[in-house]
Amino acid sequence: MIAGAGSYAYVLSKNVSADSPTSPAAQEDVSSRYNSIASKFDKEIETTEYWTGITKARKKMIAEASGDVLEVSIGTGRNLDYYDWDFKGFNGKVKSFTAVDKSAEMLEVAHEKFSAMFPGVIGVRWIVQDAAEPIPGPPRNANERSGNKDAKYDTIVQTMGLCSVNDPVALLKNLSDCVKEEEGRILLLEHGRGTWEWINRILDGSAQGHATQWGCWWNRDLEEIVKESGLEVVKMERWHFGTNWKFELKKPKTTTTVKEEVKAVAEDIKKQEEKVVEKVKEKVEKVEEKVEKPAQKKGWW
Incomplete structure:
Protein backbone atom coordinates (compact mmCIF):
# COMPACT_ATOMS: atom_id res chain seq x y z
CA MET A 1 0.00 0.00 0.00
CA ILE A 2 2.75 2.45 1.04
CA ALA A 3 4.95 1.36 -1.85
CA GLY A 4 2.06 1.89 -4.25
CA ALA A 5 1.30 5.37 -2.93
CA GLY A 6 4.97 6.29 -3.03
CA SER A 7 5.31 5.07 -6.61
CA TYR A 8 2.25 7.02 -7.62
CA ALA A 9 3.51 10.22 -5.98
CA TYR A 10 6.78 9.82 -7.87
CA VAL A 11 4.97 9.37 -11.18
CA LEU A 12 2.90 12.50 -10.53
CA SER A 13 5.89 14.63 -9.60
CA LYS A 14 7.80 14.06 -12.85
CA ASN A 15 7.90 16.73 -15.56
CA VAL A 16 6.11 19.40 -13.54
CA SER A 17 5.88 22.62 -15.53
CA ALA A 18 3.46 25.52 -15.98
CA ASP A 19 -0.20 24.98 -15.16
CA SER A 20 -2.31 23.37 -17.89
CA PRO A 21 -6.00 23.87 -18.70
CA THR A 22 -8.41 21.59 -16.85
CA SER A 23 -11.46 21.93 -19.09
CA PRO A 24 -11.66 19.39 -21.95
CA ALA A 25 -12.91 22.19 -24.23
CA ALA A 26 -9.66 24.10 -23.66
CA GLN A 27 -7.34 21.10 -23.94
CA GLU A 28 -5.55 20.18 -27.13
CA ASP A 29 -6.64 17.02 -28.98
CA VAL A 30 -3.68 14.68 -28.45
CA SER A 31 -5.42 11.41 -29.36
CA SER A 32 -3.36 11.05 -32.55
CA ARG A 33 -0.38 10.38 -30.28
CA TYR A 34 -1.59 6.81 -29.77
CA ASN A 35 -0.85 5.71 -33.32
CA SER A 36 2.84 6.51 -32.85
CA ILE A 37 3.24 4.82 -29.43
CA ALA A 38 1.08 1.71 -30.01
CA SER A 39 3.96 -0.72 -30.57
CA LYS A 40 5.77 0.23 -27.34
CA PHE A 41 2.81 1.24 -25.18
CA ASP A 42 2.50 -1.97 -23.14
CA LYS A 43 6.20 -2.18 -22.39
CA GLU A 44 6.39 1.46 -21.34
CA ILE A 45 3.54 1.39 -18.80
CA GLU A 46 3.59 -2.24 -17.57
CA THR A 47 5.80 -1.63 -14.53
CA THR A 48 4.09 1.63 -13.55
CA GLU A 49 0.61 0.08 -13.69
CA TYR A 50 1.74 -2.89 -11.60
CA TRP A 51 3.34 -0.88 -8.80
CA THR A 52 0.55 1.70 -8.66
CA GLY A 53 -2.13 -0.99 -8.40
CA ILE A 54 -3.78 -0.25 -11.74
CA THR A 55 -3.24 -3.82 -12.96
CA LYS A 56 -5.03 -5.18 -9.89
CA ALA A 57 -7.86 -2.67 -10.34
CA ARG A 58 -8.26 -3.72 -13.98
CA LYS A 59 -8.58 -7.39 -13.02
CA LYS A 60 -11.15 -6.67 -10.33
CA MET A 61 -13.35 -4.46 -12.50
CA ILE A 62 -13.23 -6.52 -15.70
CA ALA A 63 -14.35 -9.60 -13.76
CA GLU A 64 -17.71 -7.83 -13.34
CA ALA A 65 -18.40 -7.67 -17.11
CA SER A 66 -21.02 -10.07 -18.49
CA GLY A 67 -23.37 -10.71 -21.40
CA ASP A 68 -22.90 -8.65 -24.55
CA VAL A 69 -19.84 -6.53 -23.77
CA LEU A 70 -18.62 -3.35 -25.44
CA GLU A 71 -15.17 -1.99 -24.60
CA VAL A 72 -14.44 1.51 -25.88
CA SER A 73 -10.99 3.10 -25.94
CA ILE A 74 -9.70 -0.46 -25.77
CA GLY A 75 -6.21 0.63 -26.75
CA THR A 76 -3.78 -2.31 -26.93
CA GLY A 77 -6.23 -4.63 -25.17
CA ARG A 78 -4.73 -4.51 -21.70
CA ASN A 79 -7.98 -5.90 -20.24
CA LEU A 80 -8.39 -8.90 -22.56
CA ASP A 81 -6.74 -11.37 -20.17
CA TYR A 82 -9.19 -10.53 -17.39
CA TYR A 83 -12.58 -11.14 -19.03
CA ASP A 84 -14.57 -14.24 -18.09
CA TRP A 85 -15.00 -15.42 -21.68
CA ASP A 86 -17.65 -17.77 -23.04
CA PHE A 87 -15.61 -18.67 -26.14
CA LYS A 88 -14.06 -21.97 -27.30
CA GLY A 89 -14.50 -24.18 -24.29
CA PHE A 90 -14.62 -21.41 -21.71
CA ASN A 91 -17.99 -21.32 -19.96
CA GLY A 92 -17.79 -17.76 -18.71
CA LYS A 93 -20.05 -14.73 -18.56
CA VAL A 94 -19.01 -12.76 -21.67
CA LYS A 95 -20.96 -14.13 -24.64
CA SER A 96 -20.09 -11.45 -27.22
CA PHE A 97 -17.48 -8.72 -27.51
CA THR A 98 -17.20 -5.47 -29.44
CA ALA A 99 -14.02 -3.39 -29.33
CA VAL A 100 -13.80 0.29 -30.32
CA ASP A 101 -10.81 2.59 -30.53
CA LYS A 102 -9.99 5.73 -32.49
CA SER A 103 -6.41 4.54 -33.06
CA ALA A 104 -6.15 1.87 -35.74
CA GLU A 105 -2.63 1.00 -34.58
CA MET A 106 -3.68 0.43 -30.97
CA LEU A 107 -6.71 -1.60 -32.05
CA GLU A 108 -4.54 -3.84 -34.23
CA VAL A 109 -2.34 -4.70 -31.24
CA ALA A 110 -5.48 -5.65 -29.29
CA HIS A 111 -6.77 -7.70 -32.22
CA GLU A 112 -3.53 -9.66 -32.41
CA LYS A 113 -3.70 -10.43 -28.68
CA PHE A 114 -7.27 -11.72 -28.95
CA SER A 115 -6.48 -13.82 -32.03
CA ALA A 116 -3.66 -15.50 -30.11
CA MET A 117 -6.05 -16.24 -27.23
CA PHE A 118 -8.94 -17.49 -29.36
CA PRO A 119 -7.80 -18.45 -32.88
CA GLY A 120 -10.72 -18.94 -35.23
CA VAL A 121 -13.29 -16.99 -33.22
CA ILE A 122 -14.87 -14.52 -35.65
CA GLY A 123 -17.87 -13.23 -33.70
CA VAL A 124 -15.98 -10.25 -32.31
CA ARG A 125 -16.25 -6.77 -33.80
CA TRP A 126 -13.20 -4.49 -34.09
CA ILE A 127 -14.25 -0.94 -34.93
CA VAL A 128 -11.97 1.99 -35.66
CA GLN A 129 -13.94 5.10 -34.71
CA ASP A 130 -14.50 7.81 -32.14
CA ALA A 131 -16.56 6.33 -29.30
CA ALA A 132 -18.62 9.52 -29.17
CA GLU A 133 -20.14 8.56 -32.55
CA PRO A 134 -23.02 6.04 -32.96
CA ILE A 135 -21.84 2.49 -32.21
CA PRO A 136 -23.36 -0.66 -33.80
CA GLY A 137 -25.17 -3.19 -31.65
CA PRO A 138 -23.53 -6.41 -30.39
CA PRO A 139 -22.77 -9.40 -32.63
CA ARG A 140 -25.52 -11.99 -32.79
CA ASN A 141 -23.23 -14.78 -31.58
CA ALA A 142 -19.61 -15.95 -31.39
CA ASN A 143 -19.64 -17.14 -34.98
CA GLU A 144 -21.17 -14.09 -36.64
CA ARG A 145 -19.81 -10.55 -36.91
CA SER A 146 -23.03 -8.92 -38.11
CA GLY A 147 -24.59 -6.75 -35.45
CA ASN A 148 -28.04 -6.89 -33.93
CA THR A 155 -21.86 -4.15 -20.05
CA ILE A 156 -19.77 -1.28 -21.39
CA VAL A 157 -16.16 -0.97 -20.27
CA GLN A 158 -13.68 1.88 -20.53
CA THR A 159 -10.33 2.11 -18.76
CA MET A 160 -8.23 5.27 -18.87
CA GLY A 161 -10.29 6.68 -21.72
CA LEU A 162 -12.09 9.82 -20.50
CA CYS A 163 -8.69 11.49 -20.28
CA SER A 164 -8.00 11.19 -24.00
CA VAL A 165 -11.24 12.19 -25.74
CA ASN A 166 -12.22 15.67 -26.91
CA ASP A 167 -15.67 15.66 -25.32
CA PRO A 168 -15.96 13.12 -22.47
CA VAL A 169 -19.53 14.18 -21.64
CA ALA A 170 -20.66 13.52 -25.22
CA LEU A 171 -18.91 10.14 -25.10
CA LEU A 172 -20.74 9.09 -21.93
CA LYS A 173 -24.07 10.23 -23.36
CA ASN A 174 -23.39 8.08 -26.40
CA LEU A 175 -22.57 5.09 -24.21
CA SER A 176 -25.86 5.73 -22.41
CA ASP A 177 -27.61 5.20 -25.75
CA CYS A 178 -25.80 1.86 -26.18
CA VAL A 179 -26.42 0.24 -22.79
CA LYS A 180 -29.59 -1.47 -21.57
CA GLU A 181 -31.80 0.72 -19.42
CA GLU A 182 -31.62 0.12 -15.65
CA GLU A 183 -30.09 -3.40 -15.80
CA GLY A 184 -27.06 -2.61 -17.99
CA ARG A 185 -23.82 -1.29 -16.50
CA ILE A 186 -21.07 1.09 -17.61
CA LEU A 187 -17.78 0.35 -15.83
CA LEU A 188 -15.09 3.03 -15.82
CA LEU A 189 -11.54 2.94 -14.46
CA GLU A 190 -10.03 6.41 -14.84
CA HIS A 191 -7.56 8.93 -13.49
CA GLY A 192 -8.25 12.60 -12.87
CA ARG A 193 -8.29 15.36 -10.27
CA GLY A 194 -7.68 14.30 -6.67
CA THR A 195 -9.07 15.21 -3.26
CA TRP A 196 -6.05 17.28 -2.22
CA GLU A 197 -5.15 20.67 -3.68
CA TRP A 198 -1.42 20.00 -3.60
CA ILE A 199 -1.98 16.89 -5.72
CA ASN A 200 -4.11 18.86 -8.16
CA ARG A 201 -1.40 21.49 -8.46
CA ILE A 202 1.05 18.76 -9.43
CA LEU A 203 -1.46 17.33 -11.92
CA ASP A 204 -2.07 20.73 -13.48
CA GLY A 205 1.62 21.45 -13.65
CA SER A 206 2.48 18.18 -15.37
CA ALA A 207 -0.67 17.70 -17.48
CA GLN A 208 0.66 19.28 -20.69
CA GLY A 209 3.84 17.21 -20.67
CA HIS A 210 1.94 14.03 -19.83
CA ALA A 211 -0.60 14.69 -22.60
CA THR A 212 2.14 15.26 -25.16
CA LYS A 227 -22.70 14.32 -13.45
CA GLU A 228 -23.13 16.23 -16.72
CA SER A 229 -23.66 12.99 -18.64
CA GLY A 230 -26.95 12.25 -16.89
CA LEU A 231 -25.90 8.70 -15.97
CA GLU A 232 -26.73 7.42 -12.50
CA VAL A 233 -23.85 6.51 -10.20
CA VAL A 234 -24.39 3.05 -8.70
CA LYS A 235 -20.99 2.94 -7.03
CA MET A 236 -17.89 5.13 -6.97
CA GLU A 237 -14.46 4.39 -5.50
CA ARG A 238 -11.35 6.59 -5.26
CA TRP A 239 -7.76 5.96 -4.19
CA HIS A 240 -4.22 7.30 -4.71
CA PHE A 241 -5.08 10.64 -3.09
CA GLY A 242 -8.41 10.51 -4.94
CA THR A 243 -6.81 10.62 -8.40
CA ASN A 244 -7.84 7.11 -9.45
CA TRP A 245 -11.54 6.52 -9.94
CA LYS A 246 -13.74 3.50 -10.46
CA PHE A 247 -17.33 4.14 -11.50
CA GLU A 248 -20.25 1.76 -11.88
CA LEU A 249 -22.92 3.65 -13.81
CA LYS A 250 -26.33 2.88 -15.22
CA LYS A 251 -28.85 4.48 -17.52
CA PRO A 252 -31.90 5.44 -15.44
CA LYS A 253 -35.13 3.87 -16.57
CA THR A 254 -37.32 6.31 -18.43
CA THR A 255 -40.31 7.00 -16.20
CA THR A 256 -43.89 6.52 -17.40
CA THR A 257 -44.56 10.21 -16.77
CA VAL A 258 -41.78 11.29 -19.11
CA LYS A 259 -42.91 8.84 -21.78
CA GLU A 260 -46.46 10.11 -21.52
CA GLU A 261 -45.31 13.72 -21.79
CA VAL A 262 -43.26 12.93 -24.88
CA LYS A 263 -46.20 11.08 -26.41
CA ALA A 264 -48.59 13.94 -25.63
CA VAL A 265 -46.26 16.51 -27.20
CA ALA A 266 -45.88 14.33 -30.29
CA GLU A 267 -49.64 13.95 -30.63
CA ASP A 268 -50.16 17.69 -30.21
CA ILE A 269 -47.58 18.44 -32.90
CA LYS A 270 -49.30 15.95 -35.19
CA LYS A 271 -52.69 17.60 -34.66
CA GLN A 272 -51.25 21.03 -35.38
CA GLU A 273 -49.64 19.73 -38.55
CA GLU A 274 -52.96 18.22 -39.67
CA LYS A 275 -54.73 21.56 -39.14
CA VAL A 276 -52.10 23.37 -41.18
CA VAL A 277 -52.35 20.81 -43.97
CA GLU A 278 -56.17 21.13 -44.00
CA LYS A 279 -56.02 24.92 -44.27
CA VAL A 280 -53.50 24.70 -47.11
CA LYS A 281 -55.76 22.26 -48.96
CA GLU A 282 -58.74 24.60 -48.61
CA LYS A 283 -56.77 27.52 -50.03
CA VAL A 284 -55.46 25.41 -52.90
CA GLU A 285 -58.98 24.26 -53.77
CA LYS A 286 -60.26 27.85 -53.83
CA VAL A 287 -57.43 28.93 -56.10
CA GLU A 288 -58.08 25.98 -58.43
CA GLU A 289 -61.81 26.87 -58.64
CA LYS A 290 -60.98 30.42 -59.74
CA VAL A 291 -58.56 29.19 -62.38
CA GLU A 292 -60.78 26.46 -63.83
CA LYS A 293 -64.13 28.34 -63.77
CA PRO A 294 -64.65 30.23 -67.09
CA ALA A 295 -65.38 33.92 -66.86
CA GLN A 296 -69.08 34.80 -67.35
CA LYS A 297 -69.84 36.97 -70.37
CA LYS A 298 -71.82 40.10 -69.77
CA GLY A 299 -74.42 41.69 -72.09
CA TRP A 300 -76.32 40.22 -75.05
CA TRP A 301 -74.63 37.88 -77.47
Missing part, protein backbone atom coordinates in the same frame (compact mmCIF):
# COMPACT_ATOMS: atom_id res chain seq x y z
CA LYS A 149 -29.10 -3.35 -34.83
CA ASP A 150 -31.77 -2.87 -32.18
CA ALA A 151 -29.96 -4.67 -29.34
CA LYS A 152 -28.24 -2.91 -26.45
CA TYR A 153 -25.16 -3.95 -24.49
CA ASP A 154 -25.24 -5.55 -21.06
CA GLN A 213 3.89 12.04 -24.17
CA TRP A 214 0.94 9.72 -23.57
CA GLY A 215 -2.04 11.31 -25.32
CA CYS A 216 -4.15 11.87 -22.21
CA TRP A 217 -5.07 14.72 -19.85
CA TRP A 218 -4.95 13.45 -16.27
CA ASN A 219 -6.24 16.61 -14.56
CA ARG A 220 -9.92 16.44 -15.54
CA ASP A 221 -12.78 16.62 -13.02
CA LEU A 222 -14.28 13.17 -13.55
CA GLU A 223 -17.10 13.52 -11.04
CA GLU A 224 -18.35 16.64 -12.82
CA ILE A 225 -18.06 14.92 -16.21
CA VAL A 226 -20.15 11.97 -15.02
